[in-house]
Amino acid sequence: MVHIKPFAVEQWMDTYETTAKYNIAETCAASVSVNELRELSENKTAEIVDLSTVLNYGEIRGNETLRSNLARLYSSRSGNPLPKENILIQPGAIAANALVLYTLVGPGDHVICHYPTYQQLYDYPASLGAEVELWKATPEKQWAPDFEELKGMIKDNTKLIILNNPNNPSGAVLKKTLLQEIVELAREKNITILSDEVYRPLFHGVTPAENEFPPSILSMGYENTICTGSLSKAYSLAGIRTGWVASRNRDLIEKFAEARDYTTISVGILDQQVAAFALDQDCIHSLLGRNIALARTNLELLERFVIKHDEYCTWVKPVAGTTAFIKFCRDDKPIDAREFCKQLQEKTGVMFLPGDCFGEEFKGYVRIGYVNRTDVVKEGLEQARLFMRKEFDDIPLAA
Structure with a gap:
């Protein structure tokens, strides 16, 4: 039997999110309804879902319109257009990641994973028999991992370098220069790169005009690159369970398609119609504009909260995505974040997520x-402020 560690983040969310009054542990940009999606579109009369569609398996590798829209997005900043045939639709980015790892990784392989990040990206390949090493980022370096450390981690059997850009939980990005260095190293050593870009393109503290703006890994000129994404995070449509895997290397896509036959026949036809509508040029700019504006407005609220409690809180302000990683201390010692989150939700209805779900070192x-x-x-932040004033001194310190 394959041994895999419990998925700490997902188990916490499963336990607490349905009872939260103020869910500010949620990682999706505020979800929209089909009706709200129509209102965001420039074409208010366009059909989102064709109710005459026969509900068979549909196009096995994915809706052609959806894949064409995705190909356009990945080609917009590249002189080398990405063919729609180089994209496979999956039921969410989590399934896209699993497909890539299941296909490429096994016993005897060495995998390097950017960290901290989503637990699936390092514990799932370990469960497949790979040796996994964590390429650690720290707040002291603005959550930027050290390239020299990465070079020193490479082995003869290194099969895969896994990135998460923008990053969950920190909201930091791997900048363009660092990405170029990673790509050149991978090219020299013939190592494949998997980049989980599920929070792309939700950039709110860095703009495409800046020299270090991070492009997609597919735009870096290296064939053996893979990216995964979904409609859940940046596009507010977690409920349609639609994601994808894309690569410049068509041979990799064909390998994924062969493995996919064992796990995913196809993704729901109607779900993909909604996804295609959202990514159409009539809708995508308004949808992303809404979410970037939400991120900027709400991050200001969060920043005020951190500043107001700066004797207890430290952070590196996020520049992308939907999440912030904040350290709470008292008398310069980290608090018991699990107890903090439990009491906060029990007494106020506010849901945070304890950072040690990402690793024991994040006390x-x-x-x-x-x-x-x-x-x-x-x-939610107002209720958290009141909790901090009345209850915070009684929260135990971390062991």
């Missing part, structure tokens, strides 16, 4: 998802 940290609807974030 005192909490992850806050600040791109929910502004009224939820505003009231």
